[in-house]
Amino acid sequence: MRKADLEETPEGAIKRSLVNLARLPRHLKSSVMRHGAKDAGRLKSQLILSSIFLHIHSIKTHRFSLRWNYTFGLGIMCIGLFAILSLSGFLLMIYYKPDTAQAYSSIKDLIYVIPSGRLVRNIHRWAAHLMVIASFLHMARVFYTGAYKRGREFNWNIGLALFVLTLGLSFTGYLLPWDQLAYWATTIGVNIAASPTELTDALNITGFFDIGTKLKHLLLGADQIANDALIRFYFLHCILLPFFMTLFVAIHIWRIRKNGGLSRPDCIDEEWLKGTPENNKVNNATKSGLFQHTDDSVKTKRSDAENLVHSIPHAFLKEFVAVVFILAITVALSSLFDAPLKEPANLFIPENPAKAPWYLVGIQELVSYSAFMGGIGIPIIGLFVLALIPYIDRDKGAIGIWFENKTGIRVTKLSACYALICCVTMLAFTIVFGWLRAWFPDIPQFLIILINPGTILVLMFAAWSLFVLQRYDSIRMGAMALFTCFFIAVIILTYFASVHRGPNWDFYWWPSLWANH
Amino acid sequence: MQENVDNTKKSGITRRFFMGWGLAIVIGMASLAFFLLTVLRMPFPFLLPGKSGRFKIGTMADLPPGRTKYFEDDQVYVFSDQDGIFAISAVCTHLGCIVSKDDNGFVCPCHGSRYNLEGKLEKGPAPKDLPWYSVSRLPNGQLIVDKKKSVKPGVKFI
Numbered sequence: 098m099r100k101a102d103l104e105e106t107p108e109g110a111i112k113r114s115l116v117n118l119a120r121l122p123r124h125l126k127s128s129v130m131r132h133g134a135k136d137a138g139r140l141k142s143q144l145i146l147s148s149i150f151l152h153i154h155s156i157k158t159h160r161f162s163l164r165w166n167y168t169f170g171l172g173i174m175c176i177g178l179f180a181i182l183s184l185s186g187f188l189l190m191i192y193y194k195p196d197t198a199q200a201y202s203s204i205k206d207l208i209y210v211i212p213s214g215r216l217v218r219n220i221h222r223w224a225a226h227l228m229v230i231a232s233f234l235h236m237a238r239v240f241y242t243g244a245y246k247r248g249r250e251f252n253w254n255i256g257l258a259l260f261v262l263t264l265g266l267s268f269t270g271y272l273l274p275w276d277q278l279a280y281w282a283t284t285i286g287v288n289i290a291a292s293p294t295e296l297t298d299a300l301n302i303t304g305f306f307d308i309g310t311k312l313k314h315l316l317l318g319a320d321q322i323a324n325d326a327l328i329r330f331y332f333l334h335c336i337l338l339p340f341f342m343t344l345f346v347a348i349h350i351w352r353i354r355k356n357g358g359l360s361r362p363d364c365i366d367e368e369w370l371k372g373t374p375e376n377n378k379v380n381n382a383t384k385s386g387l388f389q390h391t392d393d394s395v396k397t398k399r400s401d402a403e404n405l406v407h408s409i410p411h412a413f414l415k416e417f418v419a420v421v422f423i424l425a426i427t428v429a430l431s432s433l434f435d436a437p438l439k440e441p442a443n444l445f446i447p448e449n450p451a452k453a454p455w456y457l458v459g460i461q462e463l464v465s466y467s468a469f470m471g472g473i474g475i476p477i478i479g480l481f482v483l484a485l486i487p488y489i490d491r492d493k494g495a496i497g498i499w500f501e502n503k504t505g506i507r508v509t510k511l512s513a514c515y516a517l518i519c520c521v522t523m524l525a526f527t528i529v530f531g532w533l534r535a536w537f538p539d540i541p542q543f544l545i546i547l548i549n550p551g552t553i554l555v556l557m558f559a560a561w562s563l564f565v566l567q568r569y570d571s572i573r574m575g576a577m578a579l580f581t582c583f584f585i586a587v588i589i590l591t592y593f594a595s596v597h598r599g600p601n602w603d604f605y606w607w608p609s610l611w612a613n614h
Numbered sequence: 615m616q617e618n619v620d621n622t623k624k625s626g627i628t629r630r631f632f633m634g635w636g637l638a639i640v641i642g643m644a645s646l647a648f649f650l651l652t653v654l655r656m657p658f659p660f661l662l663p664g665k666s667g668r669f670k671i672g673t674m675a676d677l678p679p680g681r682t683k684y685f686e687d688d689q690v691y692v693f694s695d696q697d698g699i700f701a702i703s704a705v706c707t708h709l710g711c712i713v714s715k716d717d718n719g720f721v722c723p724c725h726g727s728r729y730n731l732e733g734k735l736e737k738g739p740a741p742k743d744l745p746w747y748s749v750s751r752l753p754n755g756q757l758i759v760d761k762k763k764s765v766k767p768g769v770k771f772i
Contacts, residue, residue, distance in 0.1 A: 281711070285724060288709040295741040311658075319663045329657075445686045447711040449723035465725040465739050468708055535737055542741045602726040 141409040153350050155358055157405040158412040160373040161497070162359040167242070170419030171235035175259075176346065177420035178228040181427060182266075183339065185221040193273065195331035197324050200275035201441045208438065219431035225267050227427060229456045232263050233587075240486075240580050241509070243496040243573065244360035250487035252352040255345055257484055262342050264456065269334040271454050272327065280322060280442035281451035283330075287316055289464060289472030296469045299543035321444075362497040370404065374411045449600045459590035465602050466532065466549035475551050479583060486580070490572040501573060508565055508574050512581035519557045519582075520589040523550045528604045558582040667761035671701070671749075674757065684715070690747060690759055691715060698770030701747040701759045702733045708740040720744065732767055743767060 107113055117124070145151045161167065192211055194203040207214035236256060239245060245253035272283040294309030303309075318325030353359065439448075453461045463471025500506045527550050533540050558579060566575030599605035600612055669688050677683070677694040684691050689704040689712055704720070706713050711724035719730040727738030734743050748763040749771035757771070 281724075284711070285709045292709075298741060314662065315657050318657065318659065321664055323664060325663055445689070445712065447723050451711055451724045464709065467739060468741065531737075534735075538736060545739075545741075601721060601723055 138407065141407050145408060153347070153354060154408045154412060155354050156408060158408045159358055159361055160370045160375075160404045160406055161361040161365055163373045163406075163411060163415055164369065165415075167497075167499075168238060168359065169234075170415070170422070171231050171238055173416045173419045174231045174423040175228060175235055175263075176350075177423050178224045178231060178427070179342065179346065180420075181224045181424060182221060182228065185217050185224065186335070186339075188217050189221055190335060195273070195327050197275060197327055197442075200273060200327060204274045204276075204438060215435065216431055219434070219436050220427055222436035223430045223434075224427050225270065226456075227423065227430075228263055229267060231423070232260050236260060237580075237584055241577070242360065242499055243494060243501060245487040246360075246491070246494075246496050248356050249352070249360065252349060252356070253487045254484050255349045255352065257480060259342065259345050259349060261480070262338055262345065266334060266338045266342065267454060267456065269330045269338065272322070272330045273334065274438055275327065275442050277439040277442055277448050278437065280444070281448045282453045283322060283326075284447075285451060285453055285461065285464075286457065287313055287322065287326075289460075289468060290316060292464075292468035292472050295467070295542065296546060299541070299546060360497045362495060365404065374406050450598060450602060452595070452598070455591065455595050458594040459587055462590045462594040462598070463551040466527075466551050467546050470546050470549055471551050474546075475555060478555065482579065483583075486576050490576045492571060492573050494571070494573045500577070504569060504571075504574065505577055508569070508577050509581050512561065512565070512578040513585050515561055516558065516582040516585035517589065519554060520586055520593075523554055524589075524593055526550075554586060558586070668758055669761075671757050671759055673755050674699075674751075677757070682715075685759075688759070688761065690761065691720075692749075692759065695770075698772040699749050699757065700770045701749055703745045703747065703761070705744075706740055707735075707742045707744065708738070713744070734767065 107116060142156045145154055145156050189207065192203055192207050192214065194200060204218070207218050209215075239253065239256065268283075268286055271286075272279045291309040291313035293312070294303060294307060297303040297306055297309065314320075316326065316329060317323075318329055452458055460472060460476060463475055465471070467474075495501050500509055532549060533545055561582060562575045562579035565578040566572060569575075596608065597604055597606065599608065599610070605611055665688070667688075669685065669690075671677070671683065671685065671692050677692065677699055679695050681694045682691065684704070691702045691704055693700055693702070702720075704713050704715075705711075706722040706724065706727055708722065708725055708727050711722050713720040713722045713727075713729065719728060719736065720733065721728050722738065722740070725739050727740035728736045729740075729744050730736055733746065745764045746767050746769065748760050748765045749757060750760070751757055751771075
């Protein structure tokens, strides 16, 4: 209690209580803040440093990191979605029974019997969809702003692992409802995992090195999807993958903090910082972190402390807004569109078409040329190249700037057009003329594994990337060309396979034209 | 004190050091290997759950030449013609969907692979032909198909 309050305190007990009532807001604030506004800066620092949950933030955040049009809040949205998924997942776990005889009816119960069950299931479904999209876009953001450079190479790879985990969690969750969609999409997925057999068969070494079947047995615990597979997928979905997800998310964010926050350009234009909260320079606050409480001035100069603001409230507020935004979208979508539930799994009649979940349907298009190359070969090549990019592209280019410069924008546009033309031409060619086996029925499978529309697209992209690399004499430009091609190809293949592929995987202009079966 | 330091420098690895650490490392590695072996073996049971793969298809009298039967539970087509009886798998060799039969052969709904009536691959992404399974007769005259035993296409049971 401050001295001023003591002085003004009136004599009578009734008066005192009335005055205290009037001063309630102030007293309430001081009882919470304890040390008053003067020490707020130090308090905020202590609050963050002493809390296991908050200390993953730095005490101060650079104003540049607070710009919406730099990050679009995509990373924090992924975290928010993971939290939504965890919470809704806990609720679903109360009722879900991982047993082939009961799984389907427990989902039906969730929809029709459990209060709010339908909504929670919808939220879980939509948050999963949104998380795939958000993490994909987040990866593109990090790539195009060159944020994988200068000490962040490994964190880029942690991010890749998180992306794979996101897909893995979505995929393992797909089997659990045990409906037709679940059963047949998972059959296809698991047989893709078993498709190295196609390669070992072609090389004639399946006899003593049958890794494909081994993988299948690891996933299913049997030759076919049955109770053991359901339990294994349940375990992966609810325990193993979320555990690694949590671990890797912690490492991912911790490394960002240790790298001094989000990436930003070396020289920051005052123009870029417009609209971000300003540093009011109260409390000697021109120094970063705890250094504000010292006399050290060397650190101050190096870290651009002029433009650092307290994470409380500025960074927290922005994060809160991003999470609330994505929560609002999730809830809105969940209220409007129900998560599908088809007939119970029928082991004898496949869905026609049996499509994988939409985020894997692009891979399914590649799989329809060659199971091994499309399902294992090309995705692994893609991930491998993505993982290598930060170690190859070590040019000292500008980081923290979208597309780096005018050339970068040009390269990205050109690459997007190139990838678009390549994909559309390749797909059209395959639909109209068929592929090798249509012309040479007795062609060895090994040739088809090597030469199919998927591998030819990969070669086209690699050639283009090398051309750009040579033309602009910049690894960064080559990497940007390659990433853009990959980005566009994923989008086109996903769109094409989900809209234009119908029964028997035939081409249709529109799903409404599908032949009835 | 000075002497002592020199001594340890000269001798490098002492017997005590070698025995102590060597034993620890050997035991450590052995236990780790044992642990990994135990854990990695666990997901692969000696006997996989599911069907045995052998099932009855009736007697010769049930399958006169020209007859075709589909065994839904086991996903096998059984044909009978002048040359004998033969069984063809209905599971697509591409990604495990169930093929359906029409007049020209088998077609897979998942990625459009096409096989002729003998199970030979004609079109599509499947890597190989539909396998033929062995047909045999039990002493009591029952015919059985064994999905664990493949036979060469064209081998028919007479």
